[in-house]
Amino acid sequence: MSTAVMQRLTLVxxxxxxxxxxxxxxxxxxxxxxxxxxxxxxxxRASCDDERNELTRRASMLQSAIATLSEYKTSKKKLFSxxxxxxxxxxxxxxxxxxxxxxxxNAASSRIAELRAQKNKKQNxxxxxxxxxxxxxPLEFEGTGDxxxxxxxxxxxxxxxxxxxxxxxxxxGLFEITEISRDERSVYVxxxxxxxxxxxxxxxxxxxxxSKVEFRDLRGAPSEAQERLRGEIKEIDxxxxxxxxxxxxxxEGIAELEIAYDVTKTSLACAEAKQRYLRTESxxxxxxxxxxxxxxxxxxxxxxxxxxxDFSDPTEDDQPPVLLNNNAFARPFEGVVAMxxxxxxxxxxxxxxxxxxxxxxxxxxxxxxxxxLILTLGCLLLLKLMKPQGGMKQLMxxxxxxxxxxxxxxxxFGSYFGDLIDTVSGNLVGSxxxxxxxxxxxxxxxxxxxxxxxxxxxxxxxxxxxxFYVLCRExxxxxxxFDIGSWYVLFIGIGLIFxxxxxxxWVALAGVAMLVLTQGRAEKxxxxxxxxxxxxxxxxxxxxxxxxxxxxxxxxxxxxAVIASVVNxxxxxxxxxxxxxxxxxxxxxxxxxxxxxxxxxxxxLQYIEFFGKFFxxxxxPFAPVAPDMKYTEIxxxx
Amino acid sequence: xxxxxxxxxxxxxxxxxxxxxxxxxxGWGSAKGVGLVGQAADGLLSEDPNKFGKTxxxxxxxxxxxxxxxxxxxxxxxxxxxxxxxxxxxxxxxAVLFFACLPIGLVGLGSAxxxxxxxxxxxxxxxxxxxxxxxxxxxxxxxxxxxxxxxLVSLLIIILTKVG
Numbered sequence: 001m002s003t004a005v006m007q008r009l010t011l012v013x014x015x016x017x018x019x020x021x022x023x024x025x026x027x028x029x030x031x032x033x034x035x036x037x038x039x040x041x042x043x044x045r046a047s048c049d050d051e052r053n054e055l056t057r058r059a060s061m062l063q064s065a066i067a068t069l070s071e072y073k074t075s076k077k078k079l080f081s082x083x084x085x086x087x088x089x090x091x092x093x094x095x096x097x098x099x100x101x102x103x104x105x106n107a108a109s110s111r112i113a114e115l116r117a118q119k120n121k122k123q124n125x126x127x128x129x130x131x132x133x134x135x136x137x138p139l140e141f142e143g144t145g146d147x148x149x150x151x152x153x154x155x156x157x158x159x160x161x162x163x164x165x166x167x168x169x170x171x172x173g174l175f176e177i178t179e180i181s182r183d184e185r186s187v188y189v190x191x192x193x194x195x196x197x198x199x200x201x202x203x204x205x206x207x208x209x210x211s212k213v214e215f216r217d218l219r220g221a222p223s224e225a226q227e228r229l230r231g232e233i234k235e236i237d238x239x240x241x242x243x244x245x246x247x248x249x250x251x252e253g254i255a256e257l258e259i260a261y262d263v264t265k266t267s268l269a270c271a272e273a274k275q276r277y278l279r280t281e282s283x284x285x286x287x288x289x290x291x292x293x294x295x296x297x298x299x300x301x302x303x304x305x306x307x308x309x310d311f312s313d314p315t316e317d318d319q320p321p322v323l324l325n326n327n328a329f330a331r332p333f334e335g336v337v338a339m340x341x342x343x344x345x346x347x348x349x350x351x352x353x354x355x356x357x358x359x360x361x362x363x364x365x366x367x368x369x370x371x372x373l374i375l376t377l378g379c380l381l382l383l384k385l386m387k388p389q390g391g392m393k394q395l396m397x398x399x400x401x402x403x404x405x406x407x408x409x410x411x412x413f414g415s416y417f418g419d420l421i422d423t424v425s426g427n428l429v430g431s432x433x434x435x436x437x438x439x440x441x442x443x444x445x446x447x448x449x450x451x452x453x454x455x456x457x458x459x460x461x462x463x464x465x466x467x468f469y470v471l472c473r474e475x476x477x478x479x480x481x482f483d484i485g486s487w488y489v490l491f492i493g494i495g496l497i498f499x500x501x502x503x504x505x506w507v508a509l510a511g512v513a514m515l516v517l518t519q520g521r522a523e524k525x526x527x528x529x530x531x532x533x534x535x536x537x538x539x540x541x542x543x544x545x546x547x548x549x550x551x552x553x554x555x556x557x558x559x560x561a562v563i564a565s566v567v568n569x570x571x572x573x574x575x576x577x578x579x580x581x582x583x584x585x586x587x588x589x590x591x592x593x594x595x596x597x598x599x600x601x602x603x604x605l606q607y608i609e610f611f612g613k614f615f616x617x618x619x620x621p622f623a624p625v626a627p628d629m630k631y632t633e634i635x636x637x638x
Numbered sequence: 639x640x641x642x643x644x645x646x647x648x649x650x651x652x653x654x655x656x657x658x659x660x661x662x663x664x665g666w667g668s669a670k671g672v673g674l675v676g677q678a679a680d681g682l683l684s685e686d687p688n689k690f691g692k693t694x695x696x697x698x699x700x701x702x703x704x705x706x707x708x709x710x711x712x713x714x715x716x717x718x719x720x721x722x723x724x725x726x727x728x729x730x731x732x733a734v735l736f737f738a739c740l741p742i743g744l745v746g747l748g749s750a751x752x753x754x755x756x757x758x759x760x761x762x763x764x765x766x767x768x769x770x771x772x773x774x775x776x777x778x779x780x781x782x783x784x785x786x787x788x789x790l791v792s793l794l795i796i797i798l799t800k801v802g
Contacts, residue, residue, distance in 0.1 A: 339772035445797050552783065555790040559709055562793075566712045569721060593705060596698065600779040601786075607776065 322619030342619030363405025372406030418564025456550025463613030649727025664707025664746025671700025671754025
């Protein structure tokens with residue numbers, strides 16, 4: 001019921017063993033290396049920046065190659081592709097070959113991008129040459145010794161004759177302007193002039209909006225140049241498809257790159273751990289946290305090395321990391337606790353008790369045999385096929401477990417896809433058949449409300465009970481009795497008023513008296529003592545709002561039942577086909593909405609109403625040095 | 639004139655008016671709320687399209703009020719027998735059903751918009767810290783509490799009212 005007990009491991013090993021030792025500890029996944037303080041011991045930090053930089057570079061190289069190759073992969077990817085099963089010894093082997101493939105792939109990929117850019121440029125050149133096709137002079141020709149040839153564009157609005165007439169008189173007969181072609185906006189012209197004209201004609205022309213056109217890299221007459229460019233584009237296409245064929249072939253071996261990526265990332269994880277070591281000339285020193293029940297495994301691994309080690313309890317100043325440690329049923333619910341906050345190290349771990357309430361409340365909110373079975377079987381299937389890891393795996397396992405409680409609650413309330421059987425048999429067969437039920441929540445919602453509030457009362461009382469236990473464990477027995485016990489007495493008294501009014505009244509009053517007399521005990525002034533005591537009664541408002549908050553169980557449970565019944569009602573109007581469509585679309589939608597709602601609101605009841613009573617937050621998650629695997633899993637786990 | 643009033647304000651019509659109001663108000667709120675989150679989500683997606691799945695959950699949160707309104711309306715439609723043989727309602731009974739729709743209609747409208755604002759802020763939270771989706775959802779769900787209570791009261795009044 002407490003977070004896992006941690007032990008501090010202090011270890012000194014020869015530098016030559018540092019690598020192998022780190023790897024061995026990594027595979028155990030239960031050693032969190034602390035960043036050691038070099039000044040305290042007068043040692044220097046073991047720097048492995050070079051190794052880390054190199055590994056990071058390799059990882060990003062492999063990653064971009066994998067991204068490139070997965071685009072060229074022709075063999076169909078399976079919808080639910082699991083991870084590659086890889087033997088552990090692969091993680092010690094070198095990755096030179098896949099690295100070479102990655103290097104080639106990245107080179108080919110950037111070459112393809114380059115070719116694509118070249119092709120674009122050439123295509124633009126071809127288009128820009130189109131208006132000049134009838135101009136049969138080589139593009140590089142700029143004139144003879146005495147003449148100068150300029151190509152350019154004029155706006156279509158000014159007739160060429162006007163321009164000719166508008167030229168300076170002294171240039172008369174020394175220049176010629178000919179139209180090559182025109183489109184809606186522009187006239188493409190060639191301007192011949194005698195060198196003696198200087199820049200006069202240019203200036204006059206620019207007044208008419210003339211702009212010069214130059215083809216720097218192109219040679220030969222425009223139509224020839226276009227032909228040549230087309231030939232070059234063909235060559236570019238050929239080289240590109242050659243490269244693409246190579247990549248397609250390489251893509252078949254993408255698995256090797258994926259393995260190499262995981263191997264590299266795993267080595268990087270080791271290097272990150274080694275970064276935190278301290279060193280002397282020939283030894284390394286490290287300080288780490290190990291969960292107590294894993295010490296045996298760590299010791300048997302360490303025995304294989306030449307090293308000195310010691311385990312010790314955490315001191316007062318230490319802040320050990322927090323690892324939740326629960327049974328198989330409660331483990332999937334650890335994610336719900338972690339989402340709120342991890343409990344402080346050594347404080348009460350509520351996961352197991354919470355998981356029971358989570359299971360019950362979730363089942364009541366989504367009480368339906370059909371939905372429950374879909375949830376359980378669906379999650380089971382996804383877990384088998386997708387093999388998710390980490391938080392996703394936990395969430396699916398949790399929904400799989402909660403599907404069971406939905407099914408049980410659904411059977412109790414006679415809900416099978418809502419009132420599907422009832423509606424269908426009534427409308428299509430003629431005689432409506434009712435599934436047996438302990439309680440029909442739509443017809444008797446008040447009973448459901450009492451159940452919801454009853455679960456809530458139990459939940460709240462358990463939360464208070466945990467606080468009672470925690471206070472007692474800390475030796476504050478009086479605090480437990482005064483701060484929690486008084487409320488118990490008061491609430492039990494209020495409950496008794498409804499059953500045995502004569503007794504209940506007095507029990508409740510005893511509770512009130514306990515509160516008034518004890519809640520001001522921290523004050524010195526007797527008036528303040530009394531005042532504080534009386535004011536503490538105001539706390540009943542917050543307890544009441546917590547209690548009524550559980551009516552949401554009934555509201556959400558009723559909502560999913562009513563939506564399901566609406567879906568069925570609308571469905572039967574469409575006859576047999578309507579039923580099928582209603583089942584497929586309507587119930588999927590209802591399940592999705594209420595799954596989200598149940599998840600969110602069950603969590604909320606834990607966080608606000610339950611955890612609020614006792615939870616001590618602020619734990620730092622346990623982060624052991626571990627292999628970093630994205631694509632693979634180990635096939636020979638020992 | 640009194641003929642018109644008598645024809646319009648029958649028990650049946652009052653109940654239908656309530657059902658229409660429940661759907662319209664809560665649907666209006668949800669449309670506004672979902673719209674707010676959707677805009678924020680698109681902003682995030684322009685930078686990182688991979689977060690679509692995460693933003694979708696937040697976008698869906700303010701949609702529930704509209705659904706609660708729909709449930710309420712359907713409960714009334716079933717109650718007054720529009721699917722089969724219409725149930726005779728007195729004006730008082732119709733008025734009670736009408737009043738029953740006010741909680742989910744009004745609270746649905748308000749809470750969906752405010753939930754939308756919180757969820758939109760949640761989108762910027764996951765833009766910066768991807769792992770904090772759970773907290774963003776929980777905060778947005780706090781607002782929904784009041785829509786749930788409103789639905790609860792609406793449904794209880796409808797179910798517990800005896801008609802016909």
